[in-house]
Amino acid sequence: MNAITALPKFELPTIFVIFGVTGDLVKKKILKALYHLYRKKRLPARFRVYGFSRRDYDDEKLQTYLREIMESQKYKDPEQFDAFLAAFYYVKGDFSTKSAYEDLAKTLGRIDGEWSICSNKLFYLAVPPASYSDIVTNLHNSGLTEPCSPEEGWTRVILEKPFGTDLTTALELDTQLGTLFKEEQIYRVDHYxxxxxxxxxxxxxxxxxxxxxxxxxxxxxxxxxxxxxxxxxxxxxxxxxxxxxxxxxxxxxxxxxxxxxxxxxxxxxxxxxxxxxxxxxxxxxxxxxxxxxxxxxxxxxxxxxxxxxxxxxxxxxxxxxxxxxxxxxxxxxxxxxxxxxxxxxxxxxxxxxxxxxxxxxxxxxxxxxxxxxxxxxxxxxxxxxxxxxxxxxxxxxxxxxxxxxxxxxxxxxxxxxxxDYESLLFDIIRGDQTLFVxxxxxxxxxxxxxxxxxxxxxxxxxxxxxxxxxxxxxxxx
Missing domain, CATH: 3.30.360.10 (Dihydrodipicolinate Reductase; domain 2)
Structure with a gap:
């Protein structure tokens, strides 16, 4: 066991993949929560964020876009912006396109190779519920949500309310999630x-x-x-x-x-x-x-x-x-x-x-x-x-x-x-499901x-x- 794998699980190298990185939820909640955790040294020492969206962006454009949000909302300690944003990368793709997930899997695999460890992976669906089915299916089929082994590299999927529009659609979503993932992998957010x-x-x-x-x-x-x-x-x-x-x-x-x-x-x-x-x-x-x-x-x-x-x-x-x-x-x-x-x-x-x-x-x-x-x-x-x-x-x-x-x-x-989102993200990293539905x-x-x-x-x-x-x-x- 090397020095990295000896760390507690929530301190192991972690990759965040945010679907809908240019959407309102990231702009209003998720970006600020991640930055607060970064400032308070509550994120793993090695972490990266991959934004997944349809926009014609690259890494630099994504970082510029996020910086503008941080400046307009007057985030504290602007001298830390550069170091924080350097961890953000961009993946262009359609939520329903299989090849985009295959490319993402190759990218994350390359990072694991650079770090010489199977990193933890967190997939945040910051998108309308209509996109949930395509994303979770493609995540599963591409092997992205499969842990490397029971000992290292957990994977977790985060979904936002609403969880269905009625009992029937809630059951359909639950059945699909239950087929593709284990309950301990699923984090359903009610931010209250x-x-x-x-x-x-x-x-x-x-x-x-x-x-x-x-x-x-x-x-x-x-x-x-x-x-x-x-x-x-x-x-x-x-x-x-x-x-x-x-x-x-x-x-x-x-x-x-x-x-x-x-x-x-x-x-x-x-x-x-x-x-x-x-x-x-x-x-x-x-x-x-x-x-x-x-x-x-x-x-x-x-x-x-x-x-x-x-x-x-x-x-x-x-x-x-x-x-x-x-x-x-x-x-x-x-x-x-x-x-x-x-x-x-x-x-x-x-x-x-x-x-x-x-x-x-x-x-x-x-x-x-x-x-x-x-x-x-x-x-x-x-x-x-x-x-x-x-x-x-x-x-x-x-x-x-x-x-x-x-x-x-x-x-x-x-x-x-x-x-609220700062607390919830930290609990997801720690694997504590108390505050999740x-x-x-x-x-x-x-x-x-x-x-x-x-x-x-x-x-x-x-x-x-x-x-x-x-x-x-x-x-x-």
């Missing part, structure tokens, strides 16, 4: 799971003993997951009209957040146990029939949506929804689990609110409800607050509501924070969501309600 505050949910829940006895139906009245946006569809009408709010954020981000709040305690704090418990939580969601959809869901569309470019003039696509779900988990049986999201609203926020029941023996209560609430803020603030009651000073026993709080940005230096989770999400969408579309139940742009929606529970 990489956010610092979201990563803290399980630590917060399971590391604070005062929460454990009360985290069940005996004490919790309801759990609300909110993802509210003040922006409208912003010129993306053609895309959004085919998707709608529920598919866009409900089927993935919001259900993943909910799963973290209702999942059982994992046996061990290891990726396999955490993913299994998260999967069990999502599988426990009650599947609604048409009658329940009519009673337990609400959908709306902001006024002016039909005038957005690319939107069908008589579109029934929802830009807002509210769903009252329930779980069959024993600890949460009967607890309303509320999902609410919308565009063009008054407020911008992502939060999870846990409302606790009133104490049965409230000795000092005056009039009105006195319920403790736990607010888990994700955006715009990153903090946790708990509302509680205390006695007012004076002769009476009158109580007042107060707040205990923890603010990430006040407690820690901003330099310690890690962006399993096939079981995806199928459970679609099984829950699809009957709701079908009832909305096919039976118009409940009716789509128009709401005023820039205003919040008040719904009586």
């Amino acid at each position: 799971l990489g956010k610092e505050t979201v990563k803290n949910i399980l630590v917060f829940r399971f590391s604070n003993s005062f929460l454990t006895p009360s985290w069940n139906k005996n004490y919790i009245e309801k759990i609300e997951v909110r993802l509210l946006e003040y922006l409208d569809v912003q010129g993306r009408g053609d895309f959004y009209d085919k998707v709608g709010a529920l598919r866009d954020v409900g089927q993935n981000h919001m259900l993943q957040l909910l799963g973290l709040f209702i999942m059982d305690h994992p046996y061990k704090f290891i990726p396999e146990d955490i993913k299994n418990k998260r999967s069990e939580a999502l599988a426990s969601l009650h599947i609604m029939d048409a009658s329940e959809v009519g009673k337990k869901t609400f959908r709306g569309q902001y006024n002016g949506y039909l005038q957005e470019k690319g939107v069908y003039p008589k579109s029934q696509t929802e830009t807002y929804f509210r769903i009252v779900a329930r779980s069959d988990l024993p600890d949460f049986d009967g607890v309303p689990l509320i999902l609410e999201s919308g565009k063009a609203l008054e407020r911008e926020m992502i939060e999870v609110v846990v409302t606790f029941k009133e104490t049965p023996l409230c000795l000092y209560g005056i009039e009105g409800e006195q319920k403790n609430t736990l607010h888990y803020h994700i955006r715009p603030d990153e903090k946790i607050t708990m509302k509680f009651f205390a006695k007012k000073p004076g002769f009476s026993n009158e109580t007042a509501e107060h707040e205990l709080g923890f603010d990430y940005n006040k407690a820690y230096s901003k330099e310690l924070f890690v962006d 399993s096939t079981q989770e995806i199928l459970s999400e679609w099984k829950f969501i699809e009957p709701i969408i079908k009832t909305w579309r096919n039976q118009n139940i409940p009716q789509l309600i128009e709401y005023e742009k820039g205003k919040n929606i008040e719904i009586k529970s």
Whole structure:
């Protein structure tokens, strides 16, 4: 064994291949994440990035293109740009052309020869889902995803949401991936799971003993997951009209957040146990029939949506929804689990609110409800607050509501924070799948969501309600 192979696996020489290197995802997320990891010395000492795209570029043009992005977005430490970009190379090719992958395989093989080791290889599909099938098939057929041996040279494939447009297409994609790759090779990205505050949910829940006895139906009245946006569809009408709010954020981000709040305690704090418990939580969601959809869901569309470019003039696509779900988990049986999201609203926020029941023996209560609430803020603030009651000073026993709080940005230096994609890429290199979505989770999400969408579309139940742009929606529970 030489000095290189003696290194931990995540420090071994690694090659990143990014399909769609000139696309928006690289421009907005992946490039910055890689650069941050580079600056923090969290990348292997030997690494290369091969960008794969149809543009008529070469290595120099790609590096110039990426430099312009870095300069326009004012990346830190510009004196490090040259060394970072020197690791980027370009491969021109069509995603569906077999010969392009054969050429790529020869190129990567040559690098392995230069390094005298079988390098780790990471294939990032930063492309629209319509291209997934061609890419994964050609990767497999060209032998690019085959490890050199069990001892060295892992290969991993990364895909972005959406994972299908319904249960059928999700199953088709899953079947294809399962045929071509092992589950430990597949990393399905839901970037919300990489956010610092979201990563803290399980630590917060399971590391604070005062929460454990009360985290069940005996004490919790309801759990609300909110993802509210003040922006409208912003010129993306053609895309959004085919998707709608529920598919866009409900089927993935919001259900993943909910799963973290209702999942059982994992046996061990290891990726396999955490993913299994998260999967069990999502599988426990009650599947609604048409009658329940009519009673337990609400959908709306902001006024002016039909005038957005690319939107069908008589579109029934929802830009807002509210769903009252329930779980069959024993600890949460009967607890309303509320999902609410919308565009063009008054407020911008992502939060999870846990409302606790009133104490049965409230000795000092005056009039009105006195319920403790736990607010888990994700955006715009990153903090946790708990509302509680205390006695007012004076002769009476009158109580007042107060707040205990923890603010990430006040407690820690901003330099310690890690962006979502930075965290996810580092975990992929390390081989940690905790923050990545399993096939079981995806199928459970679609099984829950699809009957709701079908009832909305096919039976118009409940009716789509128009709401005023820039205003919040008040719904009586």
